Amino acid sequence: MTSSESGSRVLSARQQTAAPGAAAGNKRDAGAGAALGAAARLRVAVPSVADRVAAELRLQLAEGLLLPGARLTESTIAEDLGVSRNTVREAFAELAAERLVVRHPNRGVFVASLEPGDIHDVYAVRRAIEVSAIRGGGSPERVAAVRAAVEEGKAAAAADDEEGLGNANQHFHGAIVALAGSRRLDTIMAQVLAEMRLFFHKATLDAHFYRGWLADNEEICAALEAGDPGRAGDLLLAYLDRSEERQSAVHAE
Amino acid sequence: MTSSESGSRVLSARQQTAAPGAAAGNKRDAGAGAALGAAARLRVAVPSVADRVAAELRLQLAEGLLLPGARLTESTIAEDLGVSRNTVREAFAELAAERLVVRHPNRGVFVASLEPGDIHDVYAVRRAIEVSAIRGGGSPERVAAVRAAVEEGKAAAAADDEEGLGNANQHFHGAIVALAGSRRLDTIMAQVLAEMRLFFHKATLDAHFYRGWLADNEEICAALEAGDPGRAGDLLLAYLDRSEERQSAVHAE
């Protein structure tokens, strides 16, 4: 079946950016070492097929359609998505670099599954990055982004939207890292959050714990707004310690 | 190109940099559908061809044979190394995930080159990770590893070995991050160090600056051994600030 019409047309739209008049007169990069702007690269960023495959798999991983330990067969995914095996393979390389899947030579790729030390490991990264970012303070608009995430969480709580609560919490911590204004820290944090989303997807925590998050976030944000990043950092550190303990307990059962 | 002789034996058994992940004693995979043997992970893994290609390129990048901005043509490398284009492509994906090369759609891959904000960005990551790790103290044997790196630097200084000095300094900072005992932090640090090695390879700093490093490292290590990680963290932070300033100045010219 050469996928005349495959049931799941996941890769549908070919997003062709026409880029009308915006083609700026870029200069020649004149050999090696020229700072050919990545800015220009960001404008015409057309995601390759492999990138779209990776994005699709990432989505399925985040939504819990693919559980940890599940096997991903190259040929199956290639057929399902209507792309070639080589392309799927490239997407796998991308996901493996993000630790979302692991490759077993000659056996295949599997959705990453949590090992005993991983919880502490992930929290070690979060402690390092988040606390460092929050202690540096941040511009008013970035603090405002943190505030926005807090309010998003409150709204989700009022609406009893459990998924919205989880998202809001991730936005909150993402906004904290964004305080530092570092692209690299942002991507590291995004990867860690993706890992956590994968691992703890169905680790349904009770509502009581969610309320705890909300109060913590509010207090941290308040300290930040009050111009006391040191205190905000201490609060955040305490929160992360508690959160790790909680997750360890939930996962140890 | 730099390869004068184009023998297909280029892929020799070089140093393999893969982190095998020595986590043992895992119990059962909670809720996973497929049985995922941990024993398979402990098996001696022969690096794939793509991994060897990536390792070879990484080596050439670290040694400065490939300068930032240089273009890497798929077909050329495939021929030089005696592998197929697809394999080279997979190696590129690996290196791109490590930020050592950048892909320009339909134009090719280029050795990553430093942009204005990148220096601050890299140092933001280092500040977060290194300071967090050193503030947590560390087991005696890990502190001993830091000490060993300090002594390695002294020995290189005594021998006027400039390259050895640089290596020792990287070992020193790597050992500091290793204090935290986190696999993820270690790999992040390794990537950052690889980036710096790439960017600042020919930024030959004068001997005076090297001496400054040595004194700093000694002082930081001493504070650590004296059981005062807080002070060690402050010293390290000050050092990183100075180092960033220095690198910015060198690169701004």
Add this chain to the structure above:
DNA sequence: AAGTTCAGATTGTTCAACGATCCTTCAATC
């Protein structure tokens, strides 16, 4: 000299194939 067209080169993607490796099944042996 400036703008347009066109051919060449390189990438992106697909396809088909082969050997290598692993898992499973099943028979043979002790």
Add this chain to the structure above:
DNA sequence: GATTGAAGGATCGTTGAACAATCTGAACTT
């Protein structure tokens, strides 16, 4: 009956070739 060992099948790793899409550079026109 349990362990060993040999097919059998499935999947991966890698290759080589092919084609379309895109970019580059130079010739050509105005």
